[in-house]
Amino acid sequence: MYGNEGSSDKKSLKAAFDRTVYQVVGHGKRNVGVLQQAFSGIDGELDSDMYGMGPSLEAFEANMAGVLGKASAVFFPSGTMAQQIALRIWCDRKGTKRVAYHPLCHLEIHEEDGLKELHGIEPILLADKDRLIGLEDVQQLGEDVSCLLLELPQREIGGQLPPFEELVAISEFCREKDIKLHLDGARLFEVLPYYQKTAAEVCVLFDSVYISFYKGIGGIAGAILAGEPEFTKASKVWKRRHGGDLISLYPYYLSADYYYEQRVGKMDLYYRQAQELAEWYNRCHQMKTVPAVPVSNMFHVHADVPKERLEHSLVEVYRETGVGLTAVLKEKADGGCSFEVSLGDRYGEVPKDRMQLTFELLDQKLRGESL
Structure with missing residues (x-):
């Protein structure tokens, strides 16, 4: 079990996502460490x-x-x-x-x-x-x-x-x-x-x-x-x-240069990982991706269930597996919901067996089956 039951705020999707050990999307937290890492090898005497x-x-x-x-x-x-x-x-x-x-x-x-x-x-x-x-x-x-x-x-x-x-x-x-x-x-x-x-x-x-x-x-x-x-x-x-x-713009363009060099060569990897992840979603009950086969590292997931129901299922899955899929759901006019997926460095850090368990549990919950 990952995380603890607590207040209603702690049961929210965003709070549950933040407590997970593995978060599937993005490169990592956007904190000051992103700037520190980019500047770690830069000569402090470089003119602004x-x-x-x-x-x-x-x-x-x-x-x-x-x-x-x-x-x-x-x-x-x-x-x-x-x-x-x-x-x-x-x-x-x-x-x-x-x-x-x-x-x-x-x-x-x-x-x-x-x-x-x-x-x-x-x-x-x-x-x-x-x-x-x-x-x-x-x-x-x-x-x-x-x-x-x-x-x-x-x-x-x-x-x-x-x-x-x-x-x-x-x-x-x-x-x-x-x-x-x-x-x-x-x-x-x-x-x-x-x-x-x-x-x-x-x-x-x-x-x-x-x-x-x-x-x-x-x-x-x-x-x-x-x-x-x-x-x-x-x-x-x-x-x-x-x-x-x-x-001075140097905090922005020097960090841009650093992360460009770090990641531009990984775009094919992110693209293939997005296709792999989309397959997991498309095998899950009442879920589909748009596009059906991603054409980049991003895609949308559409669920034919109300937002509240999917949010409840995801919170339980996060708690059971320690894997966070998304922090935000968007209601759709047809009564379903959707969210965006954009992959970066973090996806490769999730153990494959943990990913498989995550989607098995999510599929079971959406089918209304007992675990």
Whole structure:
């Protein structure tokens, strides 16, 4: 038995998850140790950057530009800032403040209408919210659209991806119509094993690219925005206007560099582990994954049981096995519930026999069988 019965708070899913010995998702706790580890080998005499300039920062930006196959790159403290600025630049360039993206795009549902309120940009929502944007959707765009944003993978629908051939066709269409194509590549490195492409081979299809350093990479914070020099030069002006030129950014980009080097080579492992874990879920009563076979290290799990029932079952399973699967459940309109899975370093630490026991117990509880 793992953990103790106690107050109602201690019986909550989050509290039960926090008490488990093995936690399946992510790289580990986001505490100050993440920064300490990243800085353990850095010379304390290394000069800081100042207001977005400095040799160490510029070297990191140049390296990431090369990885992405772009001529230039700029480090930003947040992806929210970077992407709003990218779209603003493309709108100003064309003289049309209209952009297109998915209904569940981060800019639409997580940024308090920043694109609209700060920049006066009107979004055109493409496709239904439960499916990917396809070439036919893009072909319906008028020429009064400045930019199309594509997210790879599309997080809010389970991390789904279009076929690479469709990306190529969309890119070619946009260039024919003078519509700039921007990549929300917050999780770009995580999809490369599925596409069997390098980052540069994907990014060549796009006019501008954003990547994150705290999601699959597991850094503190920060993002890169990459493109042609004229584009990145304009982005630096907007970064200053947004207050993004902190006096020093080194805690973010040095840790980003460290964890990039530590983890970018593990993305294929995380991808294969996600497929393995999805098989466990899909064999479990009243549960399924979206996609059925993951295309990156992330996917969603949907359960055809009420949130309260699944939460109760999970708390009991955590207590019996010491394995934590998720800390959060989301209610669905159909009466079921769902949660997101994103794998990193921790999955490999869970003993296989412990994982098997976890899913055997969960399956039994969902079937209403006695243990």
